[in-house]
Amino acid sequence: MTEDARWRDHLEKAGPSLHRIKRHDAMLVDAMLVGDKAHINRHSEDRSPEQLVNTASLPGIVGNAWAMADWHFGYGFPIGGVVATDIEAGGVISPGGVGFDINCGVRMCTLDLEVKDIKDLKKFGRRLKGRIPAGPSGKGGVDLSETKMDSILSEGAKAAAEHGWGEHRDLIAMESNGLLETQERLVSERALKRGSLSLGTLGSGNHFLELQVVDQIVDKNAANAFGLREGQVTAMIHTGSRGLGHQVCSDHVDSLEKKFRRQGNMWHSDEWDFKIPDRQLAAAPFHSNEGQAYFEAMQAAGNYAFANRSALTQRLRDALRAHLGSDGDLEVLYDVCHNIAKVENHVVHNENCTCCVHRKGATRALGGDHAELASRFAGIGQPVLVPGDMGTASWVLAGPTKGTNAAFGSSCHGAGRALSRSQARKTIDAEQLQNELQAQGITVHANTPNVLSEEAPSAYKDVDEVIRLTAEAELARPVARLRPFCVIKG
């Protein structure tokens, strides 16, 4: 065993589908891995558990550092990571704990339709492809003047609705009502420029817009509350803050990393007098100027992402009206962030704590008695939207009926990659894959053949397995499984 894999010496079972890495070396708290033995062994050759261990030494960390069941290697922090710091006790905020695609997230819409109600599905798919701009460029975005950009960054989905890129009634069906408070708009000119053309565009990689059909109801009570029934058509939009959020992250990662100098095998900040084991965990005390500058810019980028999912929903509504003569009674079920840091109150070791909860590839999962949740989710729990891959399934889960789960009210966010993009391109033939998916009744409109190969179901882990582990660890409970039939891919 290498020095680097010391975490295995400290691993113990902590419950059903739950393992603990006991505090050792520079760790300030324990780290929790959601998964059974077999699941953890599948990570024997990647360094993501070490990344999780590293996060456990961040100043002000409280509770445990967590890795959700779909954890994998990321920039500094593992993707799937949940890290909470006590911001009244010098706790830090770290851009690497949020990720490059700030407020990447998922919106799910219910339609009062079954698949058979969509006549000439092939034609509808082509219409959607024509109206949903996809791919790395911002080509096809809405016309965003400087004034409108300001309102989007400060007011998120509400501003989008005011500009005609969303509906006001959708706001109550969004995490934080689609609005992250910002005092100042601290976003660089470069970030603004990158965002100027891409509002209302999907992006690339694992981002998508899918028409899905509810193929299995697991929790009838919750499904009723969520307005879901077997055979029903739903739409799922998975995208984030595009180049704008990426630039905000880059700006702050660059400036914060410069504040750390190597000292033995750690990195030290003279300014704040603390050490981190990996420079990519560069962080600032939440209440420092640097911490606040990042937080405000992150909020603004998060608002842009909410507005982006709103604008795409509006384009979907337009496409439905053009094809069906109505929008199919499309309603937003919920819209969640899975790359964000939030200030939240939690009880840690029986004491109230104002925490900065970093969720990087993790979804908030509020209990059904939480004040922020819309009343229709009372006694049920927050909808947790988990996008899978384009040939298998996505899932809707629910947070606890009341109270919070052990992971600061967090759950998983997806299937997680099994093959790297380059491995997938090398080994998966795009045309053959497209034919295979078509034979299963799944039409994929991909921007390029490479995207098809990279996003192949076999390039992903089994989302059903991630859901099973998440449920066994009692983080969230499965409500419904959704199967795609029409996929728009960047």
Add this chain to the structure above:
DNA sequence: ATGTTC
């Protein structure tokens, strides 16, 4: 994830 190499 990303104007996929400032």
